[in-house]
Amino acid sequence: LFVEFNYKKIKTQIDFSLNLEQGSLFWEELVKKSLPILIVIENSLISHFQDPILQALSPHKEPVFLLSLPGGEGVKTEENKQKIERFLFEKGFGKNSCLLGVGGGALLDLVGFTASTYARGIFLAFLPTTLLSMVDACLGGKTAINAFNIKNFLGSFYPASKILISLDFLQTLPFSHKKSALAEVIKHGVIFDEELLHFLQKNKALWLKEDPEFLTTMIEKSLMIKKSIVEKDPQEEGLRRILNFGHTMGHAIEAFFSYKISHGEAVSIGMLLEAHISMQMGFLPEKDLSTLYALWKDFGFEKKPWLFTYQDLLPYLLFDKKNTKKVPKFVIVSSLGNVDTCDGAYCTEAKEETMQEAIHWFQKRDL
Ligand SMILES: NC(=O)c1ccc[n+]([C@@H]2O[C@H](COP(=O)([O-])OP(=O)(O)OC[C@H]3O[C@@H](n4cnc5c(N)ncnc54)[C@H](O)[C@@H]3O)[C@@H](O)[C@H]2O)c1
Numbered sequence: 103l104f105v106e107f108n109y110k111k112i113k114t115q116i117d118f119s120l121n122l123e124q125g126s127l128f129w130e131e132l133v134k135k136s137l138p139i140l141i142v143i144e145n146s147l148i149s150h151f152q153d154p155i156l157q158a159l160s161p162h163k164e165p166v167f168l169l170s171l172p173g174g175e176g177v178k179t180e181e182n183k184q185k186i187e188r189f190l191f192e193k194g195f196g197k198n199s200c201l202l203g204v205g206g207g208a209l210l211d212l213v214g215f216t217a218s219t220y221a222r223g224i225f226l227a228f229l230p231t232t233l234l235s236m237v238d239a240c241l242g243g244k245t246a247i248n249a250f251n252i253k254n255f256l257g258s259f260y261p262a263s264k265i266l267i268s269l270d271f272l273q274t275l276p277f278s279h280k281k282s283a284l285a286e287v288i289k290h291g292v293i294f295d296e297e298l299l300h301f302l303q304k305n306k307a308l309w310l311k312e313d314p315e316f317l318t319t320m321i322e323k324s325l326m327i328k329k330s331i332v333e334k335d336p337q338e339e340g341l342r343r344i345l346n347f348g349h350t351m352g353h354a355i356e357a358f359f360s361y362k363i364s365h366g367e368a369v370s371i372g373m374l375l376e377a378h379i380s381m382q383m384g385f386l387p388e389k390d391l392s393t394l395y396a397l398w399k400d401f402g403f404e405k406k407p408w409l410f411t412y413q414d415l416l417p418y419l420l421f422d423k424k425n426t427k428k429v430p431k432f433v434i435v436s437s438l439g440n441v442d443t444c445d446g447a448y449c450t451e452a453k454e455e456t457m458q459e460a461i462h463w464f465q466k467r468d469l
Contacts, residue, residue: 105322107329109243109261109336116241116265116325120314122154128227128266129158132202137225138164138195142186142213143204144173147231150274155204155229167193171212173205178212178247180256186216200225203262206232207239211257214245218260227264231271233283233317234366237290237324240265242332259337267321269314280312282366284401285348287320289373290327292394293344296439298323303397343448344441347433348373351460354418354430358410370403371464378460379452380435380442390438395467409465412458419457430457 107114119125132139139162141155148170159166169189171177190199201224203213210228217226230240246257272280284302291298301323302309308316328345335341352372356363377394380386419430431449434442444450 105326105329107241107261107333109333110259112243112261112263114241114261114263114265116267118267118318118322120269120318122151122229122266122268122270123158125158125266125268128264132200132227132264133159133162135200135225136162136164137198137200138193139166139200139202140186140190140193140195141166141168141202141204142209143168143170144177144206144209144231145170146173147204147271147274151204151231151271154270165193171205171209173209175208175248177205177208178254180247180249182212183216183247186213187220190220195220195224197221197224200227202227202229204229204231205235206230207235210235210239210262211244211246211254214243214260214262215247215257218245218258223260226260226262227266228262229266229268229271232275233272233280233321234286236267236321237283238286238328240267241325241328243336267318269317272312272317277312278364281402282364284309285366285370285373285403287324288394288397288401289345289348289369290324292373292377292435292438293347293433293441294327294331294439295323296437298327299393299397299438303400306400309401340446340448344433346449347435347441348376350419350430350432351375351415354415355408355410357418358414359408363408367403367408370398371405371408374398375457375460375464376432377435378463379432379456382456382459383434383452385434385436385442387437390435393438405464405467410461411465412461415461 105116117125117128171182201213201217203210217224228240230236243259243261245260246254249255305316331342348369352369355368355371377386377391381388381391429451432452433449434444436442
């Protein structure tokens with residue numbers, strides 16, 4: 103299975119395979135490219151995955167190098183970008199070379215950014231290894247590192263040309279990480295495709311069993327939605343903002359709980375709050391909010407122990423990390439699977455009482 107995604111003259115091709123070794127089209131084409139390759143892989147993945155990757159690349163004529171880095175948010179630094187660049191330079195990599203990122207969304211963001219600036223852009227390929235990076239982060243061309251204490255402050259738009267989604271990687275991933283990624287899948291359903299929500303609801307048992315066929319279809323559906331959105335608005339001038347649904351409240355919740363809550367869980371709560379705001383503003387029917395709430399509960403998202411008030415979130419809603427006052431804006435859902443365009447802005451401000459009422463509603467619900 104593959105989808106083709108054209109953007110900024112770079113065509114992203116995504117292959118799916120149950121086993122790493124069977125991603126033959128991906129490997130064949132990478133080998134055919136005959137470019138020197140630097141694989142940047144997370145330390146913790148080496149023991150399980152280095153050998154099959156090197157095996158798959160063994161017919162490759164050009165040299166293949168490997169550089170390992172830690173995984174997780176801490177990897178997105180200028181130092182690590184320089185480390186990759188220095189490695190590339192010292193090994194004689196020029197314009198015609200390839201960077202292959204093997205890791206979660208954080209490592210892919212770093213590798214993508216490095217590929218976009220090294221020799222003004224080199225061939226980029228991804229093996230996403232977390233569910234979140236499979237359903238979301240690998241596609242769309244946003245690359246970034248954190249700098250000056252600000253998340254994703256330095257970055258570029260630079261899509262990977264080739265992506266291989268292999269469920270092999272998920273075997274070592276804790277279920278809690280998978281659940282966190284599910285929040286982003288639900289988000290894709292809420293903003294773009296109600297059918298995806300029905301698909302999840304219908305197949306909850308397969309989700310709990312981590313059924314490979316179910317996961318493949320879920321990842322595919324999620325990527326197709328992201329593709330439809332980012333193709334229309336690659337640089338987030340309008341429509342792409344809808345991917346931020348649930349994130350205004352979600353980021354404030356993450357910050358209030360000092361990042362002890364996972365990003366996905368925070369976004370899952372953020373979605374409910376922003377859906378409630380959409381309802382209060384007269385867009386979302388109450389029955390759709392109830393459906394979303396039921397799905398949220400069904401898939402094991404919980405209110406406890408995340409208790410907070412509007413006053414708790416306010417500083418994080420009003421004050422962004424760039425030290426400028428900001429007015430929180432929300433993506434408005436008009437029905438499950440549809441957003442309001444807000445006159446082309448795809449987000450809008452909400453009154454203080456509206457935000458307050460949404461939080462009050464969420465906190466008073468019995469679970
Ligand atoms: N570029 C985009 O469009 C985009 C979209 C969404 C998120 N992101 C970025 O992605 C990052 C979050 O990505 P993430 O959720 O994948 O988390 P992550 O990359 O931070 O990884 C989470 C943890 O999982 C570990 N890990 C990776 N693969 C594993 C595996 N197969 N088995 C076991 N452990 C594994 C990592 O080492 C790390 O400790 C954030 O930095 C976010 O900004 C980018």
